[in-house]
Amino acid sequence: MRSLKHWWRHRSFKARLAIWYAATLCIVLAAFAAIAYETVEHRLAAELDRQLRIDFDIVEAQLAVDDKGAIKWPVRGAHGDDGYARLFAWFEVWSEEGQLRMRHWPIPEDAIHSPLRRPTAHALKFYDQEIESNLPARIMERPARIQGQGVIVRVIRDASDMRQTLAQILEVFAIALPLAAAIAAFGGYWLARRALVPVARMSAEARKITSESLGARLPVANRHDEIGQLATVFNETLARLNASFTELKRFSADASHELRTPLTALRAVGESALQEDGDARQLKEAISSMLEEANRLTELTDALLMLARLEAGASVQFEAVDLSTLITSVRDTLAVVADSKRQQLTVHALPERISTTGNAALLRHAFLNIMHNAIRHSPAESRIDVRTEIQSARAFIDISDEGPGIARELRGRVFDRFFRVDAARSRETGGHGLGLAIARSIVERHQGTIRILEKSAHGATFRIELPLAPAP
Amino acid sequence: MASILIVEDDPKTAAAIAEGLRRDGHETHLATTGSDGDTLLSQSRFDALVLDWMLPGLSGIDLLSRLREVANRTPVLILTARDGVEDRVLGLDRGADDYLVKPFALAELSARVRALLRRAETQEPTQPQVADLTLDVQRRIAHRAGAEILLTPREFDVLHCLMRHQGRVVTRAMLADAVWRDVPRATPLDNVIDVHLAHLRRKIDDGQSVKLLRTIRGVGFSLCAP
Numbered sequence: 106m107r108s109l110k111h112w113w114r115h116r117s118f119k120a121r122l123a124i125w126y127a128a129t130l131c132i133v134l135a136a137f138a139a140i141a142y143e144t145v146e147h148r149l150a151a152e153l154d155r156q157l158r159i160d161f162d163i164v165e166a167q168l169a170v171d172d173k174g175a176i177k178w179p180v181r182g183a184h185g186d187d188g189y190a191r192l193f194a195w196f197e198v199w200s201e202e203g204q205l206r207m208r209h210w211p212i213p214e215d216a217i218h219s220p221l222r223r224p225t226a227h228a229l230k231f232y233d234q235e236i237e238s239n240l241p242a243r244i245m246e247r248p249a250r251i252q253g254q255g256v257i258v259r260v261i262r263d264a265s266d267m268r269q270t271l272a273q274i275l276e277v278f279a280i281a282l283p284l285a286a287a288i289a290a291f292g293g294y295w296l297a298r299r300a301l302v303p304v305a306r307m308s309a310e311a312r313k314i315t316s317e318s319l320g321a322r323l324p325v326a327n328r329h330d331e332i333g334q335l336a337t338v339f340n341e342t343l344a345r346l347n348a349s350f351t352e353l354k355r356f357s358a359d360a361s362h363e364l365r366t367p368l369t370a371l372r373a374v375g376e377s378a379l380q381e382d383g384d385a386r387q388l389k390e391a392i393s394s395m396l397e398e399a400n401r402l403t404e405l406t407d408a409l410l411m412l413a414r415l416e417a418g419a420s421v422q423f424e425a426v427d428l429s430t431l432i433t434s435v436r437d438t439l440a441v442v443a444d445s446k447r448q449q450l451t452v453h454a455l456p457e458r459i460s461t462t463g464n465a466a467l468l469r470h471a472f473l474n475i476m477h478n479a480i481r482h483s484p485a486e487s488r489i490d491v492r493t494e495i496q497s498a499r500a501f502i503d504i505s506d507e508g509p510g511i512a513r514e515l516r517g518r519v520f521d522r523f524f525r526v527d528a529a530r531s532r533e534t535g536g537h538g539l540g541l542a543i544a545r546s547i548v549e550r551h552q553g554t555i556r557i558l559e560k561s562a563h564g565a566t567f568r569i570e571l572p573l574a575p576a577p
Numbered sequence: 578m579a580s581i582l583i584v585e586d587d588p589k590t591a592a593a594i595a596e597g598l599r600r601d602g603h604e605t606h607l608a609t610t611g612s613d614g615d616t617l618l619s620q621s622r623f624d625a626l627v628l629d630w631m632l633p634g635l636s637g638i639d640l641l642s643r644l645r646e647v648a649n650r651t652p653v654l655i656l657t658a659r660d661g662v663e664d665r666v667l668g669l670d671r672g673a674d675d676y677l678v679k680p681f682a683l684a685e686l687s688a689r690v691r692a693l694l695r696r697a698e699t700q701e702p703t704q705p706q707v708a709d710l711t712l713d714v715q716r717r718i719a720h721r722a723g724a725e726i727l728l729t730p731r732e733f734d735v736l737h738c739l740m741r742h743q744g745r746v747v748t749r750a751m752l753a754d755a756v757w758r759d760v761p762r763a764t765p766l767d768n769v770i771d772v773h774l775a776h777l778r779r780k781i782d783d784g785q786s787v788k789l790l791r792t793i794r795g796v797g798f799s800l801c802a803p
Contacts, residue, residue: 390794392795393793393794393795393796394794394795395795396794396795396796397794397795399680399795400795403680403762404762404763404767407660407762407763408763410660411762411763414661419661420663422662438757438766438769439765439769441729441731441769441772441773441776442765442768442769442772444772445772445775445776466759469759470763470764473764473765473766474764474765477765477768481765481768536765537763539763540765543763
């Protein structure tokens with residue numbers, strides 16, 4: 106059983122399908138053949154039985170009892186024979202006590218090797234019996250009355266025609282069934298192969314796709330059939346894979362750029378200071394500049410580590426946090442920066458308490474990043490508004506500014522690591538390009554979302570959505 | 578003058594720390610492995626220990642546990658690149674008195690060592706003074722050359738912190754910790770601190786011939802008499 110299973114598992118899909126086809130067809134055909142055979146046999150037997158009944162009627166009508174009480178066949182033919190020529194049947198007449206009273210067989214009495222046994226039942230009865238070898242017979246027994254004398258008449262007909270017909274049917278089935286099974290197996294194999302050709306082509310195509318050519322797609326012949334659906338799904342997976350690969354590549358490129366820039370500056374400033382015989386003031390200047398670059402590197406490393414930790418799902422302590430207090434405190438912290446640009450940083454009508462569950466330090470960090478981002482990218486004397494809304498156990502905090510806004514097609518990407526709307530301005534406005542990515546990681550860590558609203562006509566509106574703590 | 582043991586395996590870092598602490602007037606001793614540190618600690622008494630967490634062989638944290646097991650109460654400042662909250666908790670649980678994450682400014686290290694050693698020292702004055710700038714800590718008022726300077730609460734806290742460390746460099750990290758009770762790392766807090774310092778400078782030094790508040794580029798700020 107186990108080896109059969111093993112064997113089965115090692116067949117190709119085509120072979121298995123072919124075997125399935127053949128087996129199924131065999132079962133169906135065998136059932137069909139059995140029913141057909143039964144039906145034909147029944148029909149033929151019924152026909153014989155009908156003739157036997159006619160025979161019986163003739164025999165019963167002709168028989169007579171003579172003076173001595175013997176049963177005779179009084180019919181005389183035109184040629185002086187017994188007149189049996191009109192009768193196709195052979196018959197026997199038995200007394201009710203089981204004594205043979207008369208026999209009419211087409212062979213002489215002494216040639217009968219195996220006489221039929223005496224009838225047992227006193228009722229109408231049909232049955233088959235092989236009288237001699239190769240001589241099948243259909244037999245009918247029925248009680249009759251001949252001139253008041255009760256007898257049992259047995260009528261017999263040769264059934265070899267019927268048997269022969271049935272044997273021929275069997276022969277046909279015996280040839281047709283394996284043939285049909287073979288055709289089915291072949292057809293199944295062929296069909297499967299035909300159906301699997303696109304799959305084989307797909308696997309050949311897919312094998313060619315490497316991390317270098319993730320942009321390639323499988324051909325979709327018909328997107329409505331199963332193969333087409335498979336190719337479509339595969340292509341979608343490829344697209345996702347490609348996107349994350351591209352993102353990874355971009356991240357590595359950006360990270361190395363961001364890390365190497367301060368390192369390069371560090372080296373260059375150090376080397377040039379070392380080579381020149383500058384005075385103490387110049388050397389101090391060089392060292393200060395190097396320290397600034399070291400600070401940039403520190404900041405970048407901290408941000409990268411923080412992101413990595415957030416994304417790796419490091420354990421964070423969650424507790425009850427009041428968002429109202431948190432937002433107000435972030436506003437208080439950043440107000441001085443906004444003031445220095447003569448910007449108006451307004452937190453609008455905050456509910457007394459917005460209870461959520463989270464890590465206060467992380468959430469504070471996220472809000473600091475988003476609100477500081479708004480301040481940084483807004484012109485002097487503009488407004489930054491923070492509006493909060495509570496809807497079905499979620500808090501929606503909108504931070505809108507009057508800055509240049511973010512082009513529709515870039516909105517999904519501003520939260521990517523190191524993504525900058527305007528690469529040229531990155532150093533001028535400062536920051537490490539990870540602030541929004543960190544904010545998003547933090548918010549998502551709190552089962553929230555962060556996105557840029559579509560409606561903002563001028564400026565950008567960042568919406569932070571956070572689940573509220575369930576009411577106690 | 579205090580005697581300080583530094584256990585740090587990176588020679589450059591160790592040398593820089595030793596140099597910085599020597600300039601502060603301390604006597605420094607150096608061990609480059611945990612077991613060397615252990616030997617030195619069992620031989621003589623130190624006023625403070627600057628201990629690197631990750632050391633070849635006996636790690637800093639194990640050395641610390643061993644130290645506390647034999648009831649050695651020497652104040653310990655742990656240096657580490659591990660800044661996770663759980664690392665911090667582990668370090669303090671094992672008996673560290675303070676915790677400094679690498680990379681750090683030497684100014685901050687020396688301030689923390691000072692704080693470790695100050696335990697027994699006198700209270701800081703309630704009216705600190707730098708040149709003609711005075712601070713009334715109780716009433717939260719500042720005067721320069723007899724004239725009152727109007728300060729916001731945050732500006733006062735920043736000035737107070739600078740006053741406490743007068744003559745020395747105060748880093749942004751130190752200000753963030755002292756005034757905002759926050760870690761500035763990877764946050765926009767640096768920007769906030771810079772704006773406060775700009776305001777403070779305007780209020781203290783504008784129109785004065787002697788400038789007291791200095792920016793030490795790449796390190797931080799310093800309030801000192803000329």
